[in-house]
Amino acid sequence: MKNVLVISGHTDLENNSFANKIILNKLQELLPQAEYLFLDKEYPEYKIDVEKEQARLVKADVIVFQFPFFWYSMPSILHKYQEDVFLHGFSHGSKGKALVGKKVIISFTSGAPEEMYQEGGKQNYPIEAFYPPFKNFVVSCNMELKDIIYSGGLSYASRHDDAKLQAMKEKAIRHAEKLAEELKNLCAD
Numbered sequence: 001m002k003n004v005l006v007i008s009g010h011t012d013l014e015n016n017s018f019a020n021k022i023i024l025n026k027l028q029e030l031l032p033q034a035e036y037l038f039l040d041k042e043y044p045e046y047k048i049d050v051e052k053e054q055a056r057l058v059k060a061d062v063i064v065f066q067f068p069f070f071w072y073s074m075p076s077i078l079h080k081y082q083e084d085v086f087l088h089g090f091s092h093g094s095k096g097k098a099l100v101g102k103k104v105i106i107s108f109t110s111g112a113p114e115e116m117y118q119e120g121g122k123q124n125y126p127i128e129a130f131y132p133p134f135k136n137f138v139v140s141c142n143m144e145l146k147d148i149i150y151s152g153g154l155s156y157a158s159r160h161d162d163a164k165l166q167a168m169k170e171k172a173i174r175h176a177e178k179l180a181e182e183l184k185n186l187c188a189d
Helices: 021-030 048-057 075-086 134-139 162-188
Strands: 004-008 035-037 062-068 102-108 146-149
Touching: 004 021, 004 048, 021 035, 021 062, 021 102, 035 048, 035 162, 048 062, 048 075, 062 162, 102 162, 134 146, 146 162
Parallel strands: 004 035, 004 062, 062 102, 102 146
Antiparallel strands: none
């Protein structure tokens, strides 16, 4: 199997997550051979070890960014990781060739249901309208975006309603299974 690096970008996975915790736990069960980086545990003070993280990225064949959609973007800790680690001359620029050809999957969740993301809907735009920064990041680093896996309606706020909780749990597990299947297919190539 190719080297898979799964980067969890949740700011507080243990105490303030429902869906991402389930997704990552299930993914670890389905793909125990992958390397998992939990940014909130590794860097609770947001002081990223740049050399260590660049080495992880270089070693990986496939990189997964798993995160909740916070304020129409990635969470702050993942953004800090991106800013600190993906440096000119390493990941991009005329000499930045370290990540050329790496395969990337962007995997994220939102609390708002999918149907809220449409023209004229509560979120004003379809979810795909928020993809360009993610896509441009991947392209700018000469990596290859293989998929964007998204599941909505996974609100932490609904965790006290048993029926909603069970439906969200099942949806999060399906998300993890889809992600695992995509990773297995990429690693079989």
